[in-house]
Amino acid sequence: MENLVPAKVKKPTCACCSDEVHTHVHQHGGSHSSMEGHDHDHNHDTSGLGWKAYLPASISFVLLGIGLLLDYVVEFPIFRGYVRFVWYALAYMPVAWPVVRDAWATIRHLDFFNEFTLMVLATFGAFYIGEYPEGVAVMLFYALGELFQSAAVTRARSNIKALLDIRPKRATVKRGAGFIQVNPEEVQVGELLQVKVGERVPLDGIILSEQAQLDTAAITGEGRPKVYRRGEGVLAGMVVLDRVIELKTEKLYADSSIARILDMVQHASSRKAKTELLIRRFAKIYTPIVFFLALLVVCIPYFFVASYNFHDWLYRGLVFLVISCPCALVISIPLGFFGGIGAASRNGILFKGANFLESLTKVNTVVMDKTGTITKGTFAVNYMETVLDKVEFMAYLQHLERQSNHPIAKAILNYTGSAEHVFEVEEVKEIAGHGIEALVNGRWALAGNAKLLERYGIAYPEQLNMEVDTVVLLALDKEYVGFVRLADELKEDIVGGLLALRKEGVKELVLLSGDSDGIVQKTALYLKLDRAFGNLLPEQKVENIEALKKDKHRVIAFVGDGINDAPVLAISDVGIAMGAMGSDVAIETADVVIQDDRFEKVATSIKIGKATKAIVYQNIVLAFGVKLLVLLLGASGMATMWGAVFADVGVALLAILNAVRIQNMKFD
Structure with a gap:
């Protein structure tokens, strides 16, 4: 994967916020958006998640474990007073130092209410009242949550990069x-x-x-x-x-276009989903409120409780402070969306932003282009009619078409069944816009459209003028002997893909194409589409989409692949481009890119969007539910710092694991 990111690509953005940051996603605080523009560069890069990334947490874990053994199991006599304090301080520093540094950076920019300052205040307070193990545990589990998040983001990003690395290698x-x-x-x-x-x-x-x-x-x-x-x-x-x-x-x-696409992928997380934006706005208000509530938990009882003990109520306030930290929400929700982006990329689907994952869940109308989107974009023989033996007929036709480079000629040559015939071809003449004439095995042969036969006064069946598909006629010695019909082949997965869209709640399927209306209506009838319009110029496609959008209940996804589809991709609620065969302009304009051109991936992208949204909502309910319960217990003195650790970091870890789950789901 070396040299994958071109020199002009910016630093990757955090999965949780729109700031350009270090690769270690260590800034998911509720007030973090206020830090945009300032120097927020940290050096604790865990993007690769090598052993060095786990070293601080490992040291703290070992020292904390030994400390707990000496406190509660072995009861070593010397492990008292300053010795005990220094031991736990040494256990605290490896995981606390990055957080203290981040807290100081936010305070310097007048941002006092975020998870960094909450964590530092709560753990410093725990040390102040002598609850050293709890102070270390809070910070250790917080660091572990960071590592889980970094690993999940790294995995998702590597999936995206691997799929996008389709450029020529040499x-x-x-x-x-x-x-x-x-x-x-x-x-x-x-x-x-x-x-x-x-x-x-x-x-x-x-x-x-x-x-x-x-x-x-x-x-x-x-x-x-x-x-x-x-x-x-x-x-x-x-x-x-x-x-x-x-x-x-x-x-x-x-x-190049590939480099530009990669640049967009690296910054996909900067386009927030509405749910994610709502939670971040909520966290900015929520964090200062809970800080002052924790302060009230410590101070108010002084005026109402006769046996007020500052040490006990400070402990309750610290517990309240740790519980109230919004880590589970502001980590797991953006990570849920980023996980959805990673899962999509593993399935060959590129989302350019989390907002499009959410938008796809509401799509009820899918409009599609024809050539290259629901068809392969290549011609193939699908019918033959002749007075000759069919093998002999194709032998004449293929010997003539072998003299041409036209795509229709190539389609005829790809048809099998006449290899046993070897004819001599002489005096070849290609007539532009008509076809080819030559002497084939001593017979004067013509292969082309109806105009070619009319040019030489050769009669042919009138009904061939009614064909909507492309036909190639063959005449030998001024006599019509047969024709083949060619058509742009439908993709193998198109029928299954359309059925899958119906199952995902899409109520209306519409076909817009520049092809002749006869071919378009025939295709729509075969595929059981709701509406179809042919002979459309790019601006007419736009007019059709605008007409559909007049119904405010419609949420429209457009699927296309060509330059002429770019305007429609841009005005649709969600634009989906076929990436393997699609035009550069279409890929850049689209919100979602299907890398392997399989139409069934449109339904897959909707499934991934719905799964992502479900996981995000599960995390919201989990975080709020557990926090509310333990907050009440903490304020009443029934929850310890360990309970606070679970309510904060434990719930965050559970939410992260739930968010990561989407990357292992199967959406086939």
């Missing part, structure tokens, strides 16, 4: 007298590249070869290969089909 560049292979990121503007048949163009450039045929589907969404000639520009991601080419680079790798 570029063949001319250096000195020959060509050598280097990392595409090392190629400079103006260098000479060589790309072989079947390879992807690694960087944008100008073609220097005479001409070449390239598959442009990944960039333009066009299913038909395109011929490029000398001096024309080609883009990274196009696949060379017919010959070795040379080109001169125009841009650095960092400026």
